[in-house]
Amino acid sequence: MSKIGDFISDVYSDKAAMYIAPLSAYKLIWIFLIGCFLGYIIETIYCYPKTGYQSRQAVLYGPFVPVYGFGGVLLTLALYKLQNTNVFILFIISAIMGAAFEYLYSLLQELLLGAVNWDYSNAPFNIQGRTSLLYGVYWGVLGILWIKLIYPFLSQMIERMPITIRSTFAFLIMVFMIANLILSALAIKRGGDRLQNLPPEGDLDRFLDSHYNDEHLARVFPYIKYIR
Template sequence: MFAITVLILAVFLLFRLGILLVQKYHDARGTGRSFKRMLKSGALDAQVYEEAVWSEVEHFGKKRLRAKISREQQRIIRAAKTQMRDDFLDDIQPGFYQYIIIFLIASILGLVLEMVWMFVMFGIVESRVGLVWGPFSPLYGFGAVLLTMLLWKLRKKPWWVIFVVSAVTGGLLEQGTGWCMEYFMHAESWSYLHLPDHISQWVAWRFLAIWGCIGIAWCKVIMPELIYRIGEPTTTRQMTVVTLLTVFVAADIAMTLMCFYRAGKRQEGVPPGNPFEVYVDTHYNDEFMADTFENMTFTGPQR
C-alpha cells in the first residue's frame, strides 16, 4: 500500500512537471488557452507582444505568424498567471464538487498503479480493487480527500506544521482502516509487525515520516494546482454528472461494506436475516469476495 502511495505522488509530480513545461512553451510563444484568457480578461494587455520576434510557420498547409516572446515578457506572463491562480485559490473553499473529483482521480490512479506495481515487481496480475463495483481503490481516494480537507487552510503555514499534521493523519488513516478491516470485516490487507519500528500492526515510524513528506508535496505542489485545474462548476451538466457519480460511489461503498459484513458473518456461521442479506450471500458469496479482493486475507472472526 505505502509504496503505491509514494508512486501516486510521483505520478502527480510528473504530471505537474509536464504542465509546467507546456506552460513554459506557451508563454514563450504567446499561445494557449490560459494566455488567451488572460488577454481577454485584461490580466495581460497587447503590450506583451511588444518585444516579440515574429516568424512565419506552416501547419497543415496553412501559414500563420508565430511569436517568440522575450524573457522579460515571459516573466511578466508567469507572474500574471501565478497571481491569477493565487487569487482564485484565496477566494475558493473546496467543497463536495472538488472532493469527489479528487477522490475518483486518486482511487482510480491508486488501483492502476497497484496492479502495475504487482506485475512489475512480482509478475502477478491480480485484482486490487477496494469496492465491489468499478475500478476504485477507495483508501487512496479517502487519503487524498482527507489531506486536502486538513491541509487546505495550512498551505501557507511553515513546512513542519504540514509535516506533523500529515504524519498524524496518515497514521490515523492506516490504523483506523486496518483495525476496521480486521475487527469488522475479518480481513487483512497489510501488516507492519515484521518491521522493527512498528508502532502497531498497521502503523510504523518510518511510514509516519514519509506521510509527512507526502503531505508537504501534496500541500505545496500538487493540491493548489489540482484545485485550480478542477475549478468550480460552471454548468448544470457538470453538477449533474458529479452528483450522479457521488450517488454511485456512496452506493458502491455501502454495498461493499455490506458484502464484507456478510462475509464475516458467514465465517461465524450466522445465516442471513432478511431478503437483502440473502441477495448479498447469493450474488456476493465467498468465491466472489476471494476473486474480487485477491490482495486481502480473510482472517476469520476474532476469538
C-alpha cells in the same frame, strides 16, 4: 501534445488563483473520487514487483481504493491553508495525520467487517500491524506532494468545469460511491460469515451469497484478511 502542454502551463501560471479557489462540497467529492483512482494506480504499481498484477481495488465496482480518497479529502481539509508553510512542518503534520487515519481506518474495518485490507505486523516500528513508521513517512511525502502540486492542479481543473457539469457529476459520483461502499462492506462482511458457516438470515444474505460468493470476493479482493 502542445495544446496539452499549454493547458498545463496555463493552470500552473497563476498559483495564487489556485490557492484561493474556495473549497466546496462538490470539489471535495471530486477530490475523493480522484484520490480513490490515484490510490488504485499507486497500489498497483507499488505491489506489482512483489505480487505481479492482481486486483487492488477495495470496492466491488471500479478501480478505486477509498482509503486514498478519504486521505485526499483529509489532507486537503487539514493543509488547505498551509500551502506556504515550511515543508518540514507539512511533512510532520501529514505523517502523523496520515498514520493516525490509516490506523483508525483499519481498526474500524476490523470492528465493523471482521476483515482488514493490510497487515504491517512484520514491518519495524508498526502499531498493531495497522500502520508503521515507513508508511507514516509515505504519508508525509504524499502530503507535501498533494498540497504543493497535486491539489492546486486538480483544484484549477475542477474550477474550469462548467458549474452545471461539475455539480451534477459530483452528485452522481456521491450516489454511486456511497452505494458502492455500502454494497462492498455488506459483501465482505457476509464473506466472513460464510467462513464461520453461518447460514443466510434473510433475502439480503441470500442475494449476497448468490452475486458475491467466495470466488468472486477472492478475485476482486485477493489481499483481504479475515480476522474472525
